[in-house]
Amino acid sequence: MTQPDTLEVRINGETRRVSAGSTIAALVAQIGLDPARVAVERNLEIVPRSTLASVAVADGDAFEIVHFVGGG
Amino acid sequence: MPETSNDSWIVAGRTFSSRLIVGTGKYKDFAQNAAAVEASGAEIVTVAVRRVNISDPSQPVLMDYIDPKKITYLPNTAGCFTAEDAIRTLRLAREAGGWDLVKLEVLGEARTLYPNMRETLRATEVLANEGFLPMVYCVDDPIAAQQLEEAGAVAIMPLGAPIGSGLGLQNQVTIRLIVEGAKVPVLVDAGVGTASDAAVAMELGCDGVLMNTAIAEAKDPIRMARAMRLAVEAGREAYLAGRMQKRRYADPSSPLAGLI
Numbered sequence: 001m002t003q004p005d006t007l008e009v010r011i012n013g014e015t016r017r018v019s020a021g022s023t024i025a026a027l028v029a030q031i032g033l034d035p036a037r038v039a040v041e042r043n044l045e046i047v048p049r050s051t052l053a054s055v056a057v058a059d060g061d062a063f064e065i066v067h068f069v070g071g072g
Numbered sequence: 073m074p075e076t077s078n079d080s081w082i083v084a085g086r087t088f089s090s091r092l093i094v095g096t097g098k099y100k101d102f103a104q105n106a107a108a109v110e111a112s113g114a115e116i117v118t119v120a121v122r123r124v125n126i127s128d129p130s131q132p133v134l135m136d137y138i139d140p141k142k143i144t145y146l147p148n149t150a151g152c153f154t155a156e157d158a159i160r161t162l163r164l165a166r167e168a169g170g171w172d173l174v175k176l177e178v179l180g181e182a183r184t185l186y187p188n189m190r191e192t193l194r195a196t197e198v199l200a201n202e203g204f205l206p207m208v209y210c211v212d213d214p215i216a217a218q219q220l221e222e223a224g225a226v227a228i229m230p231l232g233a234p235i236g237s238g239l240g241l242q243n244q245v246t247i248r249l250i251v252e253g254a255k256v257p258v259l260v261d262a263g264v265g266t267a268s269d270a271a272v273a274m275e276l277g278c279d280g281v282l283m284n285t286a287i288a289e290a291k292d293p294i295r296m297a298r299a300m301r302l303a304v305e306a307g308r309e310a311y312l313a314g315r316m317q318k319r320r321y322a323d324p325s326s327p328l329a330g331l332i
Contacts, residue, residue, distance in 0.1 A: 012123040032129040032130060037133070037168070038124055039165070044160075046163050047167075064164070066123055067121075067124050067168060068119040068133075068135065068145060068147065070099065070120065071097045071148055072097045072120075072148070072283075072284030
């Protein structure tokens with residue numbers, strides 16, 4: 001059963017529910033991440049850092065949130 | 073006496089004094105990794121781009137230990153097997169860190185981690201057109217190196233041996249030919265196992281060496297990092313000094329005249 005005030009999204013392959021009207025910046029903060037240290041892709045499109053706080057999350061959005069890890 | 077410290081090199085208009093680039097994978101922990109970077113004297117480290125663990129976002133991260141304001145992060149595309157995956161990864165990297173100097177590698181198969189040059193060349197063109205400055209991991213083939221340079225590679229990075237193998241430079245002739253033909257910096261990327269391998273690369277005239285496993289999997293990584301710094305410096309000095317010609321037979325070092 002769907003709650004009208006929340007949206008279903010996929011983040012890094014996991015299904016999550018977020019409040020309707022959330023921005024991507026709010027979503028990132030809700031997960032507990034520092035937006036300055038990650039990059040966000042929404043439905044295969046890069047979300048420029050400058051727009052994270054203005055773009056609203058839509059129902060069914062698929063996000064990839066990445067950061068830098070050790071590598072060669 | 074010429075000073076090694078003045079012997080800097082330039083990639084895409086950026087000047088560095090250390091000719092050693094180190095990876096940040098396979099270390100026991102971040103503290104050991106940071107200590108090894110310090111001991112290596114490296115000014116550039118390669119980093120990978122991966123999904124954040126959204127279930128446990130409070131885990132320590134690389135940036136807490138290696139400060140990107142002091143050390144240049146070179147995002148790589150390790151694990152990418154198509155041009156599209158590599159381009160997507162680097163677009164994300166640019167958004168995450170703002171860096172346009174990147175390491176492109178497009179792999180052909182998991183067993184050898186040999187580069188897929190058709191995909192690598194295609195990705196180089198696309199990335200260069202998008203304003204990236206790609207330093208490109210490639211086969212040790214002088215013609216492929218030329219093609220990459222024409223496509224916009226800002227550095228050519230041929231393998232000395234398969235990634236993580238530690239076998240040392242398998243084909244010194246092709247590495248030398250690439251160095252002689254290139255107008256952009258050439259760095260041996262992959263295959264170095266111990267200090268003498270790094271020195272060999274530098275003696276061939278390479279502008280630098282990139283390594284990860286040789287340091288990370290040494291019994292004492294921090295000591296090996298220091299060894300690699302010294303080897304790169306020694307190899308570079310030997311290259312600049314110009315080595316003696318090889319002879320087929322002996323030639324005495326003491327004068328023959330005045331023998332009793």
